Amino acid sequence: MLNAPDKRLALQAYEQILELILGGSAKPGELVNERRLADALNMSRTPVRDALLMLEGEGLLLRQGSRGLQVKQMRIEDYMDALQVRLLLEPAVARMAAGKLPAATIAALREQIAEALAQAPGQPADRALVRDIDEGLHGAISDAVENQQLSSIIRTMRRQTQMFDLRAVPERLEDTCREHLEILDAVEAGNGEAAAQAMAAHLSRVRDSIINRLARL
Structure with a gap:
């Protein structure tokens, strides 16, 4: 279970990645790179990973086996x-x-x-x-x-x-x-x-x- 500071960082990462998805910067069908996202958000990979799991749970990211997570193509x-x-x-x-x-x-x-x-x-x-x-x-x-x-x-x-x-x-x-x-x-x-x-x-x-x-x- 995340402690309070870790949870805050994960939520910050979540909000920023969500905006990339809803704003169209992260395109439908595009693979999400955890390391590059962490660098872009100036965060460690742990809160970014937690944020990606949250977005996967909401159905905005889909797991593609060993290829990782992909932005869902909404039909x-x-x-x-x-x-x-x-x-x-x-x-x-x-x-x-x-x-x-x-x-x-x-x-x-x-x-x-x-x-x-x-x-x-x-x-x-x-x-x-x-x-x-x-x-x-x-x-x-x-x-x-x-x-x-x-x-x-x-x-x-x-x-x-x-x-x-x-x-x-x-x-x-x-x-x-x-x-x-x-x-x-x-x-x-x-x-x-x-x-x-x-x-x-x-x-x-x-x-x-x-x-x-x-x-x-």
Whole structure:
């Protein structure tokens, strides 16, 4: 079991490698070299190895025998499967979380969303901000129900769908922010049914936007 300093380093490595994957710097199908990553992140190989194991557990890296780990090539079928799981679980979790989010968490989430909405129209979405908003809202809601297994499943499915989402449909930034506000309003008000409906509507619109984008290709 990792001690606290080692765990912090592993989480730092995890966040940085995750950003490489979600940002496209680590390409789908590319083999991950532990030593080169450690050099690039200015870390020892131990926290990098721990971070890679975490990402493998979330399905973003696949083990290729003696060749090591490879960035997963996400197919649209993988995306749709993961989103279907989210549609089954997250509305129910939003219902359970209603009235349970701390006021400070709600205020921080509203501030993030307001920052995103203030971006100049037509400008590319700030990927880090978009990810923070997604992590903040969906993560806080799943954590609020205090079920570690459920939170872990949802987190893994979110990682799978983050490979597409706003990077595939950047014009959805404003819509996503407003949908998040609807979810947050219902959760803050303690209205479980409204929270579940808002979450289901949000995820359905994400799914439909991807389908529409693919239909235009």
